Amino acid sequence: DAGVIQSPRHEVTEMGQEVTLRCKPISGHDYLFWYRQTMMRGLELLIYFNNNVPIDDSGMPEDRFSAKMPNASFSTLKIQPSEPRDSAVYFCASSLADRKNQPQHFGDGTRLSIL
Amino acid sequence: AQSVTQLDSQVPVFEEAPVELRCNYSSSVSVYLFWYVQYPNQGLQLLLKYLSGSTLVKGINGFEAEFNKSQTSFHLRKPSVHISDTAEYFCAVSSSGGSYIPTFGRGTSLIVHP
Numbered sequence: 001d002a003g004v005i006q007s008p009r010h011e012v013t014e015m016g017q018e019v020t021l022r023c024k025p026i027s028g029h030d031y032l033f034w035y036r037q038t039m040m041r042g043l044e045l046l047i048y049f050n051n052n053v054p055i056d057d058s059g060m061p062e063d064r065f066s067a068k069m070p071n072a073s074f075s076t077l078k079i080q081p082s083e084p085r086d087s088a089v090y091f092c093a094s095s096l097a098d099r100k101n102q103p104q105h106f107g108d109g110t111r112l113s114i115l
Numbered sequence: 116a117q118s119v120t121q122l123d124s125q126v127p128v129f130e131e132a133p134v135e136l137r138c139n140y141s142s143s144v145s146v147y148l149f150w151y152v153q154y155p156n157q158g159l160q161l162l163l164k165y166l167s168g169s170t171l172v173k174g175i176n177g178f179e180a181e182f183n184k185s186q187t188s189f190h191l192r193k194p195s196v197h198i199s200d201t202a203e204y205f206c207a208v209s210s211s212g213g214s215y216i217p218t219f220g221r222g223t224s225l226i227v228h229p
Contacts, residue, residue, distance in 0.1 A: 004158070042221045043159075043205065056216070091158055101147040101166045101209065104217065106158030 002026070004107035006092050012113045018080040021110045023092030024073055033104060034067055034077050035091040043091075049075065082114045117142040117210045121220035129228050130198055136191040136223045138206030145211040148189040150180055153203040153222075162204070165189060176200065201227045 005024040013019060025032050034046040047057040052069045060067070064083070069075040079086055089111050093104040122137040140146060147166050151159040163174025170182040180191045189206060203224050209217040 043219045045216065048216065093158070101164070103149055103151075103161040103164055104159075106151075106160065108156070108158045111156075 004092055004094055004105050006090075006107035006110050008110060009108065010111045010113075012115065013082060014115050015083055016081045017114075018078065019082045019086075019112060019114075021077040021090050021092075021112070023075045023077070023107060025075070025092070025094030026105055027073065029094035029096055029105070031095045031104075032069060032075050033093040033095075034075070035093065037089045037091060037109070038087075046077070084114045087112055087114045117146070117208050117218050119206050119208050119218050119220040121204075121206055121223050123223050124221065125224045125226065127226045127228060128196055131195050133194050134192065134196050134200075134225065136204050136206075136225065138189045138191065138220060140187050140189065140206075140208040142187075142208060142210045147209040147211070147217075148180075148182060149207040149209070149217065150174065150178070150189070150191050151205040151207060151219075152176075153205065155202070159205060162191070196225070196227050198227050198229060200225060 007022045031050055033048040036044045046059045047067045048055055049069045065079055067077045089109045091106050091109045093106045095104045096102045118141045120139045128134045149164045150162040152162045153159045162178055163172050163180055165172045165182045173179045178193050180189055182189050203222045205222045206220040207217045
């Protein structure tokens with residue numbers, strides 16, 4: 001039973017470059033979340049989708065960040081242009097339906113380093 | 116609005132000793148409560164959850180948590196820890212009303228020493 005799959009697991013790039021993070025949620029899950037984790041700020045919710053539609057992107061830090069979900073099995077988080085302060089671990093998570101008592105299932109994250 | 120406070124950022128403990136990781140929440144409506152564990156270089160995974168019913172909830176790896184409504188707490192406990200329990204632990208709350216989105220605490224780093 002495949003879990004949430006994220007790629008790449010690690011990304012190192014120079015500032016100014018475009019970065020694209022990818023996520024495949026668990027089949028059948030209706031919600032998809034993007035989080036960022038840093039030592040300073042902990043786990044931050046960036047954006048979430050319901051049935052491929054973005055519902056709340058208030059956590060997206062700047063216009064340099066964008067997220068899409070073209071279909072139920074794929075989502076991307078893009079940073080353009082990237083900056084050193086974007087260095088963090090980015091997690092994708094998915095969950096079932098709109099029942100608030102359902103836990104989230106997390107991928108193993110993408111560790112992003114911007115030089 | 117809902118919020119979660121994990122009172123300890125780091126808890127060091129010796130192997131085979133008991134441990135308690137504290138979590139307090141605030142919410143104006145009924146809540147669902149969760150504990151997640153994050154091992155190094157991995158994502159968060161569910162340890163246990165409280166939805167309703169018995170206030171004592173048992174989870175994986177010998178962990179349990181007790182929901183205390185009057186004290187708005189959901190502390191995590193284990194009677195005897197192992198080196199392999201070294202990880203980051205997150206408490207999360209989801210309210211029965213309002214937004215679906217759960218709120219996570221800042222996490223508690225459990226460090227088990229031999």
